[in-house]
Amino acid sequence: MPFIANTEAERQEMLAAIGCSDLEQLWEKAAAPKPTSDFATLPEGRSELEVARHLTHLAGKNATDLxxxxxxxxxxHFIPAAVGEIIGRPGFYTAYTPYQAEASQGTLQAIFEWQSAICRLTGMSVANASMYDGGTAVFEAMAMAMRVTRRRHVVVAAGLSPIFRNILKCYSDSQDCEITDIVLGDDDDRSGQEKVLAAVTDKTACAIVQYPNAFGAVEDWTKTIAAVKEAGTLAVCATYPTALAVLKTPGDMGFDIVVGEGQPLGMPLSFGGPYLGFMCTDMKLMRRMPGRIVGQAQDSSGRTGYVLTMQAREQHIRRSGAMSNICSNENLCALTALVYMTLLGRQxxxxxxxxxxxxxxxxxxxxxxxxxxxxxxxxxxxxxxxxxxxxxxxxxxxxxxxxxxxxxxxxxxxxxxxxxxxxxxxxxxxxxxxxxxxxxxxxxxxxx
Amino acid sequence: MELIFKLGAPGRRGVTLPKCDVPRHSDNDLPATLRRSAPAGLPEVSELEAVRHFTLLSRQNMGVDTHFYPLGSCTMKYNPKINERLSALPGFTDQHPLLPQLPEGGALCQGSLEALYETERLLSDLMGFAATTLQPMAGANGELTAITMFAAYHKSRGDERRRIMLVPDAAHGTNPASAAMAGFESRDIPSNPEGDVDLEGLQAMLGPEVAGIMLTCPNTLGFFDHNVVKVIEMVHQAGALAYCDGANFNAIVGRVRPGDLGFDAMHVNVHKTFSTPHGGGGPGAGPVGVCERLVPFLPKSRIVKDADGTYRLEYNYPQSIGYIAPFYGNFSVLLRTYVYLLMCGREGFRRISENAVLNANYLRERLAPYYEQKYQRSCMHECVLSASRQSAKGVRALDIAKALLDVGFHAPTIYFPLIVPEAMMIEPTETESKATIDAFCEVMIAIAKAVETDPDSVKRSPQTMPIGRMDEVAAARNPVLASL
The missing domain is CATH 3.90.1150.10 (Aspartate Aminotransferase, domain 1)
Structure with a gap:
């Protein structure tokens, strides 16, 4: 049997040590039920060679020459070869969430660098380690805005990706909230800035816009955002990170929360995932942000290192009062994006x-x-x-x-x-x- | 180590791009007001500098490939290399997720759709459910998916007053957090002195406002709850639904199917039971299996196999909860799952759970004389010890965790479950050998002895790691979260 270490002789030794004659006796001792099925529909296990042949055959049935x-x-987008080599380092991909900081400085420093890089790209000052994808990041931004403002009304600009919009609907159905969708004519590629502003009231938690929008249009939101914020409403921007290499940053436009899909930063399309949701905000909102966050710290002898920080926001501490239920996120994808941005670099x-x-x-x-x-x-x-x-x-x-x-x-x-x-x-x-x-x-x- | 931003030199770069083969656009194509004022401050390093920096960083981590990693409840088993190889085949990685939404686009993705369809089928068979969705992108996302379906089920019956979700006090924090996110109010159910759900406590809480229960099976103490079937019956009798948190599925896979026990839905963490890598904190995937009556509420899209043997995506499910993920779940993670499912097969899974349980009980037996156990019971795939005896000498579970790091073992999960004082939750998994477990036990015994003779030596650890214990309080009080 693949991947099981113990030999029959070792199993017998171990059973003897715990006072059981066989495995069945151990299961009885542990009060576990007898098998509930004969699993007749499951196939016999296959060798690595056979499975490789089968998967190669399946991959060949896909069209990839379009x-x-x-x-x-x-x-x-193009992905440099070194990206895959680095994220394939066992120290990165066979580790888990860096609860033990001393044994996880590699992951922790890399995530601190990722947080820094995505902040530099978006023009924001704080980022979390990651969300599942762009769409769930938009929902988390909306939920965060509702927590911060204690308001339940949300305005969504025309031009928010319909894929994100579907996710927003699924996750917000259980929330006590009201969403106003801005709709323009079918001959338009704009987001409807005037209508967004007109829909915002003193009950509005946030306005959600996409930049560039789903029709590709790049719009200057600076003035609209300033007016939206006068109502005490937060401005949320979903963005395309590659475009930000040349576009005015959402931070410069005055957005409070910036989210997006990080796939363009070095992740293959892979038929839908895994992808990378990112989320940035500013210092005054950082304690209301969901997800894991890495911070710089000093050890007892004054050496600089990195730790998971502000964990009181998270599910393992706060339980039902947590900012989100997120636990495993997309850590390796965030690392991918960091390595990609490093290799491509400033120029x-x-x-x-x-x-x-x-x-x-x-x-x-x-x-x-x-x-x-x-x-x-x-x-x-x-x-x-x-x-x-x-x-x-x-x-x-x-x-x-x-x-x-x-x-x-x-x-x-x-x-x-x-x-x-x-x-x-x-x-x-x-x-x-x-x-x-x-x-x-x-x-x-x-x-x- | 220095941050990547401190390395390199202005103008240095890691990658060259092709020369532009079309006319350059004019500078005023984008108005100056829409252009960023200066390039983003990304690193300027050579490819070698980048590779060396990140390779050295990776060596500062403990991982399964280099260290025993008995992190309880996380099932840090070996991640087979063939998973990585096959999920990276260009035929899989180069497909745009919107391809199947083009007319006749399904024909372009038959290999991917077949792999997903078969993964769903095999997981349904292992869990004992009518259908499975692969959409959820992590375990907690699977929890949310399942109980969102519970809400939709009750709503479809006009039973909308069911707003309470019951969660044992020993549960993972994600359970109550997911319940809150799905719009439920979560209530703690107490555990009895044996570590099982307290039946009287449960009965007192059941009523017409209860939507369901979220039960980890085996539970977070590492026990198979004596009363699990009874609990599910009571929940059903009260008109509520029972959800199985499959975080601990590795203990029973190939032997016990939660669907057969009466559960209505469950998630599995493929990065635990099904060997996909944890990635330092994701990406994982959290497929959800459901019984017949919840099938109409599954997320969209679903994969259908037609009579002619071809596969396609179907969206026409009016009662569906909608789109949990942008497309079809974390596809390349699910491919790794599929490879593992095929390699293990019927016999393999039974052997996996048997060996996981044997390893944990052997470890528990060896350490029993040295560490307290709140409950005197044989465990399943993990055991929860307590450092309460050691803490009387001033050495806490945290100190023991750090002492383990010093000798090359990753620490167990500590301070969870919350109902065990100074908890140390140890999960060896089936992929570790007796020799490794023996070596770990020897170290744990040596630490227990050191606590008796020289407790300060334990409290001073770690000494051999890249850094010492961090001042987490100061880090949270004055956060430095980015280098800008």
Missing amino acids: VCFLGMGYYD GLVEVAELCMDKARYALAKLTSIKGVRRIGSQPFFNEFVLELPKDADEVAGRLVEKGYAAGFPLGRYYPARKNQILVSVTEKRTQEEINGFANAMEAVLWS
Whole structure:
């Protein structure tokens, strides 16, 4: 049997030491029930070689040769080889939550560095170790805002990812809260700043916005946020970390809580996870933040080290009064993001962002030169934009898959009136040749 | 060690990117008001500097690959290397999660969908339930998923006054925290002198406002509750539902199915029972199995196998609680689970629980003369000792934990469960050998003897670690949480 250490002889020795003749007697002694099933539907165990063959076969049944223009919060960015090598170090991945600080300085210092790096990127001053993903981080930010303000009304700007919105709905159904969704026309790529402001009252806990928004638009929230905060309402921003290499930071815009999906920072798409939720705030709200937080500390001889800190906020101390139930989070993914940001570095991340912008603009020009294709909206954008097609976008996307392109995401699935619209995302990985091929294929699908 | 931000030099970099092969956009494409004023202060290091820094950091951790890690309730078993290898196949890692939502997109992901479908099926069979969702992204997320389904179930029957969730006083903190998050009021049920649920106490608390009970099985003292079937019956009779916290499933996997005992739902931590790595605190996954009557409330999406043997995602479940995760759960963690499920098989799982229980009882037997036990009972996969005898000499569980670090063992879980004074919860797991457990016991015995003769020597530990004991009070009072 794989992975079990003891031999039969050792088992007998151990049984003798505890005064049992066999394992059954031990189970009786421990008052455990007899087997409740014969497990007939479970297969026999297989060898490593056989299982490897099977999984390799399954992996081969997946299509991975499509040229990817799909995004919507989850992006096909380049990942340097050293990222995987570092997070594959056994000291990192076979350890657990660093309760014993002396035996966990590697994890603790790395998380302190991650907290620092994500703060530097977002322009905030405090971050936690991680949340499960971007969507649950948005919910946790909302719950935090309700705790801080003791208010139960929430305004959600148009342009919050519909994937995040679904998660928000699932988690907030059990909360005593009221959510106002801002909705704009179907020919718009904006978030509706005036409507957000108009919906905020002295009962509003927070306004939640996405920057860049789900349609790709980059909007300056500075003035709206200042006005929102005058009502005692907190401003929550969900953001795309790669874009922040070049965009004005949410911190500079005045947001109180900044969250987002960290997958673009070095995590493979991996069919949906594991991903990385991040959460940042400022010093005055730090004790109301959920999740694990690492802080700097000194030992008895004055050496600097790192510890889990402010644990009185957490479930293992506070139980039903905890800021969240989160325990295991996405530690190794946070480490991944740190290593990625370290390898790309100050200049490299800017270059990634600039390349995304260049290629997205080239793709937009190519695609909108096709008869009947136009861009929806006119806001500045980063690497994502919405196109209106002269045909049903779902159908077009299906035809483009046959030609080898994941063309983008047809928006009709989440916005029925936008059934001819498709969200196209372009990362630094796309070459001019791929973009040209995509535009040609699109033209052929539409007009031939 | 120095922070990464202190290393390197201005202008140094770790990665080169391809030259731009399209026209550069103009500088005013983004208005200056939307541009950041200066690049983010990220490190400027070479690839070697980065690799060396992080490799040295990784060596400051204890991990299962290098150290015995008997952290109770966390099941720090060996993480097979083949799990890592196969979950990293490009056919799995390179798939965008929105692909199956494109028209006919399911055809592009048949391998991934089959792996998920089969993982669900095998977990359902091991837990004894009608169906399983793989969506929850950690154990606590699984707890929340399950009891959110409880709320939806009661609501569907017009029984909305059930707002109370019962939780034993020995439970993990996540249980009451999850209950609060799902909108319930949690109430502690007392334990009886044997460490089981107090039946009279339970009876007194049951009523028309109780939605359910969250019961860890085996319990957090490491015991199989004598009355578990009775408890579930009482809960059902009161119109409430019974949830099994599967944190300790490693004790009974392949032998006892919680569904067969009458539980309505349970989660498993795949990073405990099913060998996926703990990652220093995640990512894990917390699949939830449910009985027939809770199936309509499972999260979306669900994976369906059609008559022609193909797999697809289905979203049309009007009573579903909705979207717990953005897509299909922590996919690559679940692939590791699938590999382990296939390798162990029917016989393997039975051997796993048997050996986990044997190792824990052997360890308990060897240490019994030296450490108090609040309850004199054979345990399942972990044992809870108390340092109460040692604390009379001024040596606390924390000191013993630190002394263990000094000799190359990770510490057990300490000060949990809360109902045992100076608790030390030790879980050896089935992947450790008798020789390792013997070596650990020798050290524990030596510490107990040192407490008798020279207690200060224990209190001075650790001496050999990269740092000594940290001033956690000062760290929490004046937090330094980032280098900005």
